[in-house]
Amino acid sequence: MKLHEYQSKQIFGRYGIPVPKGRVAATATEARQIAEELGGRVVVKSQVLVGGRGKAGGIRLAKTAKEAEEVATQILGMEIKGLPVRKVLIDPAANIEQEIYLGITNDRAARRPVFMASAAGGVEIEEVARTHPEKIIKVHIDPLLGLRDYQARDIAIGIDLPKDYWKQFGEICRGLWKVYVECDATLVEINPLVILKEKSLMALDGKMLLDDNALFRHSDLAEMRDVDEEAPAETEARKYGLSFIKLNGNIGCMVNGAGLAMTTMDIVKLFGGEPANFLDIGGGAGADKVAAAMRIILSDKNVKVILFNVFGGITRCDEVAKGILTALDEVKPTIPMVVRLVGTNAEEGRKLLSDAKMITAETLADAARKSVAAVKL
Amino acid sequence: MSILVDKNTRLLVQGITGNEGLFHTQQMLTYGTKVVAGTRPGKGGEWVLDGKVPVFDSCKAAVETTGANASIIFVSASFAPDAIFEAADAGIPFIVCITEGVAVQDMMRVREYLDQKQVRLLGPNCPGLLTPGETKVGIIPGNIAIPGNIGVVSRSGTLTYEVLYALKQAGLGATTCVGIGGDPINGTDFIDCLSMFEDDPHTEKIVMIGEIGGTDEEKAAQFIASKMTKPVVSFIAGQTAPPGKRMGHAGAIIEGGAGTAADKVRALEEAGVKVAKHPEQIPEMLKE
Numbered sequence: 001m002k003l004h005e006y007q008s009k010q011i012f013g014r015y016g017i018p019v020p021k022g023r024v025a026a027t028a029t030e031a032r033q034i035a036e037e038l039g040g041r042v043v044v045k046s047q048v049l050v051g052g053r054g055k056a057g058g059i060r061l062a063k064t065a066k067e068a069e070e071v072a073t074q075i076l077g078m079e080i081k082g083l084p085v086r087k088v089l090i091d092p093a094a095n096i097e098q099e100i101y102l103g104i105t106n107d108r109a110a111r112r113p114v115f116m117a118s119a120a121g122g123v124e125i126e127e128v129a130r131t132h133p134e135k136i137i138k139v140h141i142d143p144l145l146g147l148r149d150y151q152a153r154d155i156a157i158g159i160d161l162p163k164d165y166w167k168q169f170g171e172i173c174r175g176l177w178k179v180y181v182e183c184d185a186t187l188v189e190i191n192p193l194v195i196l197k198e199k200s201l202m203a204l205d206g207k208m209l210l211d212d213n214a215l216f217r218h219s220d221l222a223e224m225r226d227v228d229e230e231a232p233a234e235t236e237a238r239k240y241g242l243s244f245i246k247l248n249g250n251i252g253c254m255v256n257g258a259g260l261a262m263t264t265m266d267i268v269k270l271f272g273g274e275p276a277n278f279l280d281i282g283g284g285a286g287a288d289k290v291a292a293a294m295r296i297i298l299s300d301k302n303v304k305v306i307l308f309n310v311f312g313g314i315t316r317c318d319e320v321a322k323g324i325l326t327a328l329d330e331v332k333p334t335i336p337m338v339v340r341l342v343g344t345n346a347e348e349g350r351k352l353l354s355d356a357k358m359i360t361a362e363t364l365a366d367a368a369r370k371s372v373a374a375v376k377l
Numbered sequence: 378m379s380i381l382v383d384k385n386t387r388l389l390v391q392g393i394t395g396n397e398g399l400f401h402t403q404q405m406l407t408y409g410t411k412v413v414a415g416t417r418p419g420k421g422g423e424w425v426l427d428g429k430v431p432v433f434d435s436c437k438a439a440v441e442t443t444g445a446n447a448s449i450i451f452v453s454a455s456f457a458p459d460a461i462f463e464a465a466d467a468g469i470p471f472i473v474c475i476t477e478g479v480a481v482q483d484m485m486r487v488r489e490y491l492d493q494k495q496v497r498l499l500g501p502n503c504p505g506l507l508t509p510g511e512t513k514v515g516i517i518p519g520n521i522a523i524p525g526n527i528g529v530v531s532r533s534g535t536l537t538y539e540v541l542y543a544l545k546q547a548g549l550g551a552t553t554c555v556g557i558g559g560d561p562i563n564g565t566d567f568i569d570c571l572s573m574f575e576d577d578p579h580t581e582k583i584v585m586i587g588e589i590g591g592t593d594e595e596k597a598a599q600f601i602a603s604k605m606t607k608p609v610v611s612f613i614a615g616q617t618a619p620p621g622k623r624m625g626h627a628g629a630i631i632e633g634g635a636g637t638a639a640d641k642v643r644a645l646e647e648a649g650v651k652v653a654k655h656p657e658q659i660p661e662m663l664k665e
Binding site: 106108109111112113126129142143144181184186211213214216217243245247255256257258259260261262263265266267268269270275278280311313342343344363364365 | 454455478479480481482483485486488489490516517518520521531532533534535536537538539542559561562586588589591592596612614615616617618619622624625626627628629633634638654655656657
């Protein structure tokens, strides 16, 4: 789950990381009021859950409150990478001397959290990693010990931070580490962390990704989820405990198991079709889940065929078939459906479904071929 | 012969009184697995499944009384890390965690601790393992595989079942099938299993099923090229997966351009591994 910049910076602030005193606005009028209260120059920043806001014109400076209102009007009418801007953050403009990058993420290969820092802040870290990997300092943290003070110092030294800032930088590192641990983040990022002309450090931007698997212990954070970033069908699927991702093809896929669901998409493509989605209905595959999954797939008007691919292990294929039949009764889809059941009691399952005028297939390849053909029916 | 588990494995089931725990304990007993104990805090002293398996309050008590030497975990994601720590502290050398949805920071702490204690974990978010004809520790359906000389290792569940079933249809059997799980941080990885299969005298060929996300397949490719003598056939799921999206498994995500199926296929092919276009090709590729 992603948090907005303004949400991330609110959290950073609670952990003692200096952040600008700005506030968020949903209308241009509000934006003007906030700018008036702040006084002086402000930055109007679109709050959307994608990168590259600056390049898209979604971050702009305003010299007066009136100008802030005008700029906010324009930004609030924008779409950035397909996402409508619904909120803007109004921050006081900062006097920047230098921009630094500071972040913590999970290093999967090392199985440890890793601090990353760079004196080349303000640009995307992926870009720095590509062009100047030597400019990124990485320090792995023992997950049982946590961040040690000397490690924060090592990072400061590694990015040539002037000595006068080491103490404050150490406090920011410790604060950021606490945010990462206590919020179960998979990424916390300050980009840029700036040295102000006033000779102190401040987090001008903030980004946080949270571990969905840990949200059970963070109900306060779970409530911050902005569903605007997702396709509505993905939000709907989450309600039913289904794992769904929309793609751009026309063959809807309904599969049990994530690995098999990916494989089903791949094989559709291999045989010349285009998968419309990834969908894992999980184990069991009861009628209610199948019906919900069917409705979600059919909500995509591009879908011309549904391909069911179910491996019956402990859940027998005839049980799955009955689930499908009950769901068909409820949803009554009108497009062709190809079904492949394999594993325990597959024969009985197939028989039940062929009576329901579904196209049955025995192998994966056969199912893919028949689905691609059915698109043209 | 087999790796990790065999007919002498004495299994403890953590969370034995829950629906999943009870159901799969019955399935494992039916398959012939020696399930010697279960745990459920507060239900110590009871028996489950018509008096077949004693229940203990703690792993320590279960191990002391029954000599359990492996454990399998069916408790929910919020309690699973603690269950792993408990089993490790009770002296169990091999722990299988079926539970899906364990928080990744929990797993980093778990893995660090287990490495220090030299305890092996399989999973989490995995189907466990099956040594056909001998024992199963996990939820892989017993009837879909037969004994044979092929070692199978996979990050996926049902996709693995597909492959086992396809092997069986082709008259091919497995020494052991290991599901290492779909999480980004797990206990046992491809290289661990490949190395054990390489050392197992009864395993002649290996099937390795990977998927998008991370770089474990690439690392496995290096290991195969430098250390292995036995042939490996592979399949990688997720050729059509879009970047930045988690494909069901917490670990199946292409991040910052890394972890694509194409990269993995290339690395494996360069290491001399035959990579199937789709899983049904695997049996014939093994016969070649």
